[in-house]
Amino acid sequence: MRLVIARCSVDYVGRLAAHLPSATRLIMVKADGSVSIHADDRAYKPLNWMSPPCKLAENDGVWRVVNKAGEELRITLEEVFSDSSHELGIDPGLQKDGVEAHLQQLLAAQPETFGIGYSLVRREHMTAIGPVDLLCRDGGGAHVAVEIKRRGEIDGVEQLTRYLELMNRDPLLAPVAGIFAAQEIKPQARVLAEDRGIRCVVVDYDRLRGFVKDELTLF
Known part of the structure; x- marks a missing residue:
């Protein structure tokens, strides 16, 4: 899992258009390819995300995350405060009572x-x-x-x-x-x-x- 804390703006281009103005946020990239953007509230729910399968391309501070339907999550990084990766391994999953x-x-x-x-x-x-x-x-x-x-x-x-x-x-x-x-x-x-x-x-x-x-x- 890759965790990036950065000041960024986010645009979603697809069936619906959405824009997140510049702010400090957590960007999470999981091993399955999914990318999600989080604020420091709203519990676990991301502000915006792209579900797998999708492709991530990074170029000059701009991330372009594109899925099979051609929808795009565009993340423009203005300042990166932290960028770290962690190997979590295989999760055993939720055990039902x-x-x-x-x-x-x-x-x-x-x-x-x-x-x-x-x-x-x-x-x-x-x-x-x-x-x-x-x-x-x-x-x-x-x-x-x-x-x-x-x-x-x-x-x-x-x-x-x-x-x-x-x-x-x-x-x-x-x-x-x-x-x-x-x-x-x-x-x-x-x-x-x-x-x-x-x-x-x-x-x-x-x-x-x-x-x-x-x-x-x-x-």
Whole structure:
């Protein structure tokens, strides 16, 4: 990973044009080729980025990052304060807790939970930035990526959004829809997911395991 702290301006030229005026920022170049620009706030979310596959060319203080579609992220460096590279090695990935891992197993065995005619293609479908939990087909044969959480929050929606962005570039998969599945989905996460065209599904862990409550209920 290469980390550059510099005063820079950034322009994105593609389907949409965007401009970041001159300021001190962190530029991150990962081993997968992705380039992202960060401010000293906004938690983990970059100000702008280019996802792999893309090519980086440096010339006289100007970085040009171009993807396969010809979109360009242009970074103009005015003053570099730090430029360092670090070998991180292979990351083992996020380890799911017991309930989350079991949810994935149960939903893989019962894809009809998501709708009539749904079928499983594979579990842990690998993308350039990590595995999406389930790759399914809907009743019409279209691909659907399913991200599973015990508790659905905004970061899970962001994670699925990144997977979908990459998967929809693959002509063998596209178009790929998204489902965000969890035992509980926070209201803010639901709003963000639905705004991005991602369907939310609340799953009942006990029902998936075949447990039925014995208590009598009024409703």
